Amino acid sequence: MNTRVAYIASNTFREAVRDRVLYNLIAFALLLSGAAILVGQISIEIEKLVVINLGLTAVSLFGVVIAIFIGIGLVSKEIEKRTLYTVLSRPVRRWEFIVGKFFGLAGTLVVNAFFMAIGVFAALFYVSHKFVRADALILVALYFIILEFVIICSLALLFSSFSSPLLSAVFAFSLFVIGSFAEDLRNFAGMAHGFTRWLATGAAYLVPNFSAFNVITSVAHEQPVAGQLILNNTLYAVFYAIMALSGAVLIFENRDLK
Amino acid sequence: MPAIEILGLEKTYMVGFWRKRPKCALSPLHLTVEDGEIFGFLGPNGAGKTTTLKLLMGLVFPTSGTARILGHEWTDPSVKAQIGFLPEQPYFYDYLTAHELLEYYGQLSGVPAKQRKQRVEQVLQQVGLRDVKGVQLRKFSKGMLQRVGIGQAILHNPKLVFFDEPMSGLDPMGRREVRDLMEQLKHEGKTVFFSTHILSDAEALCDRVAIIHRGELRGVGAIEDLTSSVQGKVEVIWQGSQVPASIKALGAEIRVTPDRVRAIIDESQQDAVIDALRRERQRLVAITPVRTSLEAYFVEKLRHAETSVGSKA
Numbered sequence: 001m002n003t004r005v006a007y008i009a010s011n012t013f014r015e016a017v018r019d020r021v022l023y024n025l026i027a028f029a030l031l032l033s034g035a036a037i038l039v040g041q042i043s044i045e046i047e048k049l050v051v052i053n054l055g056l057t058a059v060s061l062f063g064v065v066i067a068i069f070i071g072i073g074l075v076s077k078e079i080e081k082r083t084l085y086t087v088l089s090r091p092v093r094r095w096e097f098i099v100g101k102f103f104g105l106a107g108t109l110v111v112n113a114f115f116m117a118i119g120v121f122a123a124l125f126y127v128s129h130k131f132v133r134a135d136a137l138i139l140v141a142l143y144f145i146i147l148e149f150v151i152i153c154s155l156a157l158l159f160s161s162f163s164s165p166l167l168s169a170v171f172a173f174s175l176f177v178i179g180s181f182a183e184d185l186r187n188f189a190g191m192a193h194g195f196t197r198w199l200a201t202g203a204a205y206l207v208p209n210f211s212a213f214n215v216i217t218s219v220a221h222e223q224p225v226a227g228q229l230i231l232n233n234t235l236y237a238v239f240y241a242i243m244a245l246s247g248a249v250l251i252f253e254n255r256d257l258k
Numbered sequence: 259m260p261a262i263e264i265l266g267l268e269k270t271y272m273v274g275f276w277r278k279r280p281k282c283a284l285s286p287l288h289l290t291v292e293d294g295e296i297f298g299f300l301g302p303n304g305a306g307k308t309t310t311l312k313l314l315m316g317l318v319f320p321t322s323g324t325a326r327i328l329g330h331e332w333t334d335p336s337v338k339a340q341i342g343f344l345p346e347q348p349y350f351y352d353y354l355t356a357h358e359l360l361e362y363y364g365q366l367s368g369v370p371a372k373q374r375k376q377r378v379e380q381v382l383q384q385v386g387l388r389d390v391k392g393v394q395l396r397k398f399s400k401g402m403l404q405r406v407g408i409g410q411a412i413l414h415n416p417k418l419v420f421f422d423e424p425m426s427g428l429d430p431m432g433r434r435e436v437r438d439l440m441e442q443l444k445h446e447g448k449t450v451f452f453s454t455h456i457l458s459d460a461e462a463l464c465d466r467v468a469i470i471h472r473g474e475l476r477g478v479g480a481i482e483d484l485t486s487s488v489q490g491k492v493e494v495i496w497q498g499s500q501v502p503a504s505i506k507a508l509g510a511e512i513r514v515t516p517d518r519v520r521a522i523i524d525e526s527q528q529d530a531v532i533d534a535l536r537r538e539r540q541r542l543v544a545i546t547p548v549r550t551s552l553e554a555y556f557v558e559k560l561r562h563a564e565t566s567v568g569s570k571a
Contacts, residue, residue: 003365004365004366007362007365007366008366011351011362014353014354015351015353018353019353081349082345082347082348082349083349083350083351084317085312085315085317085343085345085348086343086345086348086350086363086407086410087366088315088316088317089315089316089317089338089341089343089345089420090338090339090363090366090367090414091335091336091338091339091366091367091368092338092366093335254319256271256317256318256319257312257317257318258271258318
């Protein structure tokens with residue numbers, strides 16, 4: 001990686017840590033340990049199912065919220081506070097700034113997800129007292145969640161490059177919600193006719209297809225995940241993130257920093 | 259080779275809801291700053307000083323025109339390794355300490371790791387922040403932040419330094435230190451380009467100044483040239499509070515303070531005044547030619563600009 005990109009990424013990560021973003025881990029730990037103790041007492045046979053479902057959903061939601069709330073301010077806040085002036089007056093290219101910010105935020109989320117994953121496995125061990133081979137599937141679900149974060153980070157940065165934090169948050173959340181129902185949107189497009197069909201098909205392919213990344217339920221039921229899906233999702237996330245980041249760079253490269 | 263050549267840089271913003279109304283922030287500007295000089299860029303608030311600096315830093319894009327910095331196109335990224343910039347009212351990552359911030363900027367400026375640590379310590383010492391290097395910037399006063407700003411601008415030993423209102427927020431001691439620092443930079447052979455609306459700072463420091471108002475260059479030249487328009491008058495100062503009648507009769511402009519008298523007279527009356535003071539046994543303190551101050555020149559240029567705008571309207 002370009003060294004300046006690495007320095008910017010590392011500073012973005014440091015900012016998140018110093019702004020106590022990782023404190024969300026405490027809330028996550030409390031939620032998960034409370035849930036594990038509760039299901040351990042009230043459910044029979046399905047404790048594991050509940051813990052995996054709840055744990056992975058929480059990992060995803062906590063990460064998405066952090067990705068959006070940090071991501072939307074990554075560029076606009078720097079412009080507003082004018083911290084960007086002393087960065088861009090150095091031999092730093094604008095694209096390096098955007099890419100550095102992206103890796104910094106993505107790195108923060110990966111570290112966050114790593115600690116949450118430890119929590120999920122700890123809660124799982126608490127309720128089932130052992131690990132089985134099928135539990136390794138949780139890692140695939142976690143990998144998909146991280147791919148989701150990569151897409152959301154790039155989208156948040158894209159919106160942050162031209163919009164205010166409030167509007168960026170609205171755009172990013174809307175896309176996350178619509179993207180979570182992307183399969184339904186595609187089905188609707190298949191059933192619609194005329195202009196509506198054209199519009200729905202366009203929207204279905206434009207919004208990120210987050211539903212393809214959600215394997216939490218099947219993993220909780222110990223159903224294997226196809227290798228092809230892992231490959232497709234990886235390529236899709238990388239492609240989508242590159243597209244969104246390219247858009248962010250294109251906008252930012254031509255923007256006056258008033 | 260000039261340090262800066264500004265060749266018709268112009269900036270017009272489109273304003274209004276539909277961004278259709280043009281607002282000129284800077285009319286085509288032509289300006290040359292020589293290598294090794296301290297150059298003052300003067301103008302009232304909103305004159306276009308910061309816009310010019312932002313254009314040179316590549317933070318905003320010009321509507322037309324170009325510039326050369328240290329002999330290269332100003333958009334050339336390699337140029338930025340050789341320049342330092344202090345923005346107006348700087349704000350930094352407040353979760354970092356002064357040491358961490360300078361370390362980070364050193365990394366971005368390409369200062370080799372081996373030299374970086376030593377250079378950061380040296381700059382912290384130079385700007386008087388060594389004792390608070392471990393304190394987060396969110397706990398810094400405005401004056402301390404200004405010092406950090408100056409530190410980051412000179413950290414990578416640039417050949418050319420741009421300061422936007424460097425004295426802003428500093429107490430008299432701090433201002434004096436910044437003046438000394440600028441003089442030291444000049445002594446080291448660096449070029450300093452600084453914008454200010456505090457004329458005494460410019461008068462004390464600059465080799466040359468430019469005056470800008472409403473986005474237009476109103477005057478440029480060496481301080482001596484701009485202030486040397488002697489009006490054929492001298493100021494005579496003597497001790498005491500008595501004004502001899504013969505001097506009063508000359509129609510001199512007289513100001514009496516508890517222990518001194520200042521009289522502004524025509525040069526031709528100088529001998530007569532000295533004779534009168536001798537006769538009255540007054541103690542002469544000084545005789546100095548009256549020069550147009552930079553402030554007077556500045557005000558005159560601004561008034562002239564206002565008049566021409568008024569007459570056009």
